[in-house]
Amino acid sequence: MKHVETVIIGAGASGLACAATLVAAGRDCIVLDRGRRPGGRASSRDLADGRTVDLGVPLFRLTDPGVQAMTADLRARGSIVRWPGLVADRTGDRLTYRDPEQDPRWTGAPSTGALLATMAEGVPVLQELAATAATHASGSWVVTCTDETRLRADFLILAMPLPQARRLVADCPGAPFENDACLVTALDVSDGAWPDLMGTQHNVACYIHDDDLLALVVRRPGRPWVVHASAAWSHPRLDQPVTAWAAEMSKQLSERLGGPAPTVLHAHRWTFARPRGPLAGGHGWDPDRRLAVCGDAWVGPAGRFEGALRSGLDAAGRVLGTA
Numbered sequence: 001m002k003h004v005e006t007v008i009i010g011a012g013a014s015g016l017a018c019a020a021t022l023v024a025a026g027r028d029c030i031v032l033d034r035g036r037r038p039g040g041r042a043s044s045r046d047l048a049d050g051r052t053v054d055l056g057v058p059l060f061r062l063t064d065p066g067v068q069a070m071t072a073d074l075r076a077r078g079s080i081v082r083w084p085g086l087v088a089d090r091t092g093d094r095l096t097y098r099d100p101e102q103d104p105r106w107t108g109a110p111s112t113g114a115l116l117a118t119m120a121e122g123v124p125v126l127q128e129l130a131a132t133a134a135t136h137a138s139g140s141w142v143v144t145c146t147d148e149t150r151l152r153a154d155f156l157i158l159a160m161p162l163p164q165a166r167r168l169v170a171d172c173p174g175a176p177f178e179n180d181a182c183l184v185t186a187l188d189v190s191d192g193a194w195p196d197l198m199g200t201q202h203n204v205a206c207y208i209h210d211d212d213l214l215a216l217v218v219r220r221p222g223r224p225w226v227v228h229a230s231a232a233w234s235h236p237r238l239d240q241p242v243t244a245w246a247a248e249m250s251k252q253l254s255e256r257l258g259g260p261a262p263t264v265l266h267a268h269r270w271t272f273a274r275p276r277g278p279l280a281g282g283h284g285w286d287p288d289r290r291l292a293v294c295g296d297a298w299v300g301p302a303g304r305f306e307g308a309l310r311s312g313l314d315a316a317g318r319v320l321g322t323a
């Protein structure tokens with residue numbers, strides 16, 4: 001059985017931030033992820049028509065001084081850029097725009113998926129490999145994967161939503177809570193559509209705060225529109241086929257906002273999109289078993305994407321003895 005110092009399960013923002021730090025320090029680690037590409041909830045999809053669409057986090061804050069070194073490097077490489085438009089809030093009939101200088105937002109370039117792929121450069125990531133069990137005995141971890149691969153490790157880092165971490169290690173650190181789901185569609189919508197909802201700005205991410213169906217609509221020139229459904233709309237449809245709820249979303253949008261039902265270019269179901277009660281404290285740590293749990297479960301009220309990065313950096317500090 002192969003032995004490494006640290007196994008990290010999860011190649012999303014937190015797992016990659018953790019792994020990149022360990023690799024930079026010359027430490028021995030492996031990242032496992034069941035997805036086809038790194039990114040987790042910061043994933044993008046290449047559509048058949050050649051366009052790319054961000055299906056998870058479209059834009060994020062960078063306010064935490066703890067992530068500045070890592071993100072400054074990514075900005076210097078052009079992988080993180082300022083969000084190239086406005087951020088709006090809609091509550092009832094009221095549409096307001098945030099001041100981009102007071103509350104700057106950032107995004108991955110050319111996509112969030114590309115940003116996470118850049119973060120994965122030089123990191124040993126085994127994709128399409130799901131961990132099915134992690135057990136601790138005699139001072140070390142044994143991680144078993146779907147293809148019967150088994151890895152032995154001194155440290156285990158669970159870098160994923162807390163409900164998923166609990167499936168692997170039922171008594172991992174962190175008080176149990178659930179995650180809200182989010183159903184997302186990428187739609188072909190003409191540039192000037194839905195002015196009553198979005199205003200007439202062509203480049204805008206609009207958070208909708210009191211709607212049964214909509215939570216966020218993102219409109220960027222040259223890209224498909226991306227619609228995030230509210231948790232209340234998403235949960236009852238989680239077990240339906242993707243084609244069924246995507247068609248229903250398109251029909252409801254047309255009825256509500258006018259115009260023909262938009263063509264659905266892609267639809268994605270995020271079962272664990274957002275932690276319902278994120279825990280403060282940055283990460284979970286069990287010193288006896290050398291087990292860290294990181295990700296946006298631990299960001300408290302902070303921004304989720306930057307919080308996930310910070311959480312992964314903190315978990316790396318446990319391995320390095322600097323936390």
Ligand SMILES: Cc1cc2nc3c(=O)[nH]c(=O)nc-3n(C[C@H](O)[C@H](O)[C@H](O)COP(=O)(O)OP(=O)(O)OC[C@H]3O[C@@H](n4cnc5c(N)ncnc54)[C@H](O)[C@@H]3O)c2cc1C
Pocket residue numbers: 009010011012013014015032033034035038039040041042055056057058059060061129130131132159160161164168182184228270272273274294295296297303304305306308
């Ligand atoms: C629709 C949506 C909109 C969002 N909008 C925003 C926003 O506006 N602003 C913001 O800051 N954040 C936003 N976020 C949140 C942001 O994307 C996340 O906080 C961040 O990407 C979480 O990173 P993570 O590393 O904690 O977890 P994840 O990205 O979920 O990574 C976990 C990884 O673990 C892998 N995994 C899980 N179980 C196993 C297993 N058993 N074996 C192997 N691999 C496993 C998964 O495949 C996944 O790649 C949004 C997220 C979604 C889904």
